[in-house]
Amino acid sequence: MYLGDLARVMLRAGTLTFGGGNPTTAALQREMVEERHWLSGTEFALAYTLSRITPGTNLFACCSALGYLLRGWSGALTCLLIASVPSSLITALLTLGMDRILAWPAAVAMMHGAIAVAVGLSFGSLWTLAAPYLQQGAIVRGVALIALGFGLGYVVSPIWVLAACAAAGYFWSQA
Amino acid sequence: MTEFLLLYLVFLKATLSSFSGMTALPILREELVATHRLTDRQLNTAIVVGRLTPGPKGGYIVSVGQTIGGWRGATAAWLAMVTPALLVLPLLYWLGRHAKTPAVKRSLDAVMLGSAGLSLTAVLPLARDAIDGPMPVFLIAAATLLFILSKVETVWLILAGGVLMLGVKMLN
Numbered sequence: 001m002y003l004g005d006l007a008r009v010m011l012r013a014g015t016l017t018f019g020g021g022n023p024t025t026a027a028l029q030r031e032m033v034e035e036r037h038w039l040s041g042t043e044f045a046l047a048y049t050l051s052r053i054t055p056g057t058n059l060f061a062c063c064s065a066l067g068y069l070l071r072g073w074s075g076a077l078t079c080l081l082i083a084s085v086p087s088s089l090i091t092a093l094l095t096l097g098m099d100r101i102l103a104w105p106a107a108v109a110m111m112h113g114a115i116a117v118a119v120g121l122s123f124g125s126l127w128t129l130a131a132p133y134l135q136q137g138a139i140v141r142g143v144a145l146i147a148l149g150f151g152l153g154y155v156v157s158p159i160w161v162l163a164a165c166a167a168a169g170y171f172w173s174q175a
Numbered sequence: 176m177t178e179f180l181l182l183y184l185v186f187l188k189a190t191l192s193s194f195s196g197m198t199a200l201p202i203l204r205e206e207l208v209a210t211h212r213l214t215d216r217q218l219n220t221a222i223v224v225g226r227l228t229p230g231p232k233g234g235y236i237v238s239v240g241q242t243i244g245g246w247r248g249a250t251a252a253w254l255a256m257v258t259p260a261l262l263v264l265p266l267l268y269w270l271g272r273h274a275k276t277p278a279v280k281r282s283l284d285a286v287m288l289g290s291a292g293l294s295l296t297a298v299l300p301l302a303r304d305a306i307d308g309p310m311p312v313f314l315i316a317a318a319t320l321l322f323i324l325s326k327v328e329t330v331w332l333i334l335a336g337g338v339l340m341l342g343v344k345m346l347n
Contacts, residue, residue, distance in 0.1 A: 014229060015229050016229065016328045016329065016330045017229055017328075017329045017330075018227075018228070018229050018329045018330060018332075018333045019329060019333075020226075020231060020232040021230075021231040021233075022294055022298075023322065023329055024229070024230070024231070026322075027329075030326075042274055042280055042283065043274070045283040045284060045286075045287050046267070046270070046271060046274045046283055047263075047267070048286075048290070049282075049283050049287065049290075050263050050266045050267055050270065051263050052286065052290055053266070054259065054260070054262050054263040054266065055190070055191045055192065055193065055259050055262065056190045056256065056258070056259030056260055056262070057190060057231050057234075057257075057259070057260065058231070059230070059231040059233075060231070060256065060257055060260035061259070061260040061261075061262070061263040062263075063260070064260045064261055064263055064264065065263045065264070065267050068263075068264055068267055069267070069271075076261070076264060080257055080260055080261070081257075083230070084230070084253060084257050084260075085253070087228060087229045087230030087231075087234060088230065088234060088237045088249065088252075088253045090228045090229060090230075091224055091225065091228045091230070091234050091237040091238050091241075091249075092237055092238070092240075092241045092246070092249040094227065094228055094238070095220075095221065095224050095237075095238040095241040095242060095249075096241065098220055098223075098224055098238075099220075105344075106341055106344075109337075109340050109343075109344040110337030110340060110341045111223065111227060111337065112305075112311070112340050113310075113311075113314055113337040113338070113339055113340025113341065114227055114333045114334075114336050114337045114340075115223075115226055115227070115301075115305050116305045116306075116310075116311035116314035116315050116318070116336055116340070117314050117315075117317075117318040117332050117333050117335070117336030117337075118226055118227075118301075118318075118333065119298060119301050119302045119305050119315050119318070120314060120315040120316065120317065120318025120319040120321075120322065120332075121318050121319075121322050121329055121332065121333075122294070122298040122301070123298060123302075123315065123318075123319040123322075124318065124319040124320070124321070124322025124323045125322060126291045126294055126295060126298070127291075127319075127323055128322065128323060129287065129290070130287065130288055130291035133284045133287050133288050142288050145285050145288035145289050145292070146288050146289070146291050146292040146295075147292060148289055148292065149288065149289030149290060149291065149292025149293040149295075150295050150296060151292070152293075153292065153293040153295070153296035153297075154296055158293055161289060161293050162289060162290065162293070164289070165285045165286050165288065165289025165290075166283075166285060166286050166289075167282075168285055168289075169281045169282040169283070169284060169285020169286065170278050170279075170281060170282045170285075172281070172285070
């Protein structure tokens with residue numbers, strides 16, 4: 001796998017995937033694990049999990065970790081830059097015209113529709129990310145862990161939620 | 176240069192103290208809105224911009240940077256957003272060696288599943304905000320199914336959602 005191939009995958013996922021970090025991560029999982037077989041599910045899960053416990057923007061940590069697993073430091077830096085620069089540029093450019101856009105009712109209606117779709121993309125991506133881990137003959141455990149993450153998410157900081165899930169996974173045997 | 180550095184430090188403080196998209200918000204409000212460098216309306220507009228653009232939801236801080244300090248502000252915000260990302264590499268280096276141990280693998284799988292539940296707590300309030308009639312409900316359901324069942328680029332789904340909502344408003 002060449003650095004150029006990695007850059008192309010990252011560019012497509014980083015600039016054409018809307019709806020936040022989860023849809024982008026799900027798109028990367030689909031591309032890198034299921035279609036191109038660059039990484040195993042466990043390696044992808046490692047990158048994703050560690051990015052969740054890294055302070056800051058999880059998506060960029062995840063992209064750096066994926067790049068590092070595939071191509072070392074050059075992969076990490078390439079993925080970080082390609083995942084962050086184009087999307088940030090689009091954000092900065094849209095900000096410049098936002099006041100004019102918000103004064104135009106048709107554009108506000110379109111934004112309303114786009115935000116609803118972005119919510120749907122988030123739901124779909126959560127399913128896409130979780131599904132491979134639910135299909136390993138342990139549905140009850142999987143649903144219990146999702147419920148644990150959901151329930152604790154309302155009461156404690158995300159890092160403690162993830163620590164609790166990691167501990168539950170560690171001690172809850174396959175049998 | 177000093178202004179750039181100060182903005183970078185404010186944004187870095189906000190991103191370093193957060194573990195998911197919107198959790199930097201209270202710090203930005205305290206550092207920028209309370210000091211009258213940004214209004215609440217500008218902050219809300221930045222959040223909308225962040226939702227409409229590709230990349231993470233936390234990308235709205237680039238919009239905040241652009242609003243406050245133009246391109247320099249946007250660059251400071253981008254830099255603050257990417258700096259902590261590299262902290263994942265030492266973790267990967269040290270913990271990656273044990274990833275294939277069965278118990279560690281079970282922990283990783285558990286965190287993937289727990290993360291899905293955790294992320295639901297962030298998505299549900301967005302869904303509540305977005306739903307004000309039957310059309311957004313249809314769009315959310317259609318986008319969910321299409322993301323799972325097809326390989327359509329999400330940019331087209333976003334555009335289709337916008338056009339459909341515009342059509343409904345025009346018909347009304």
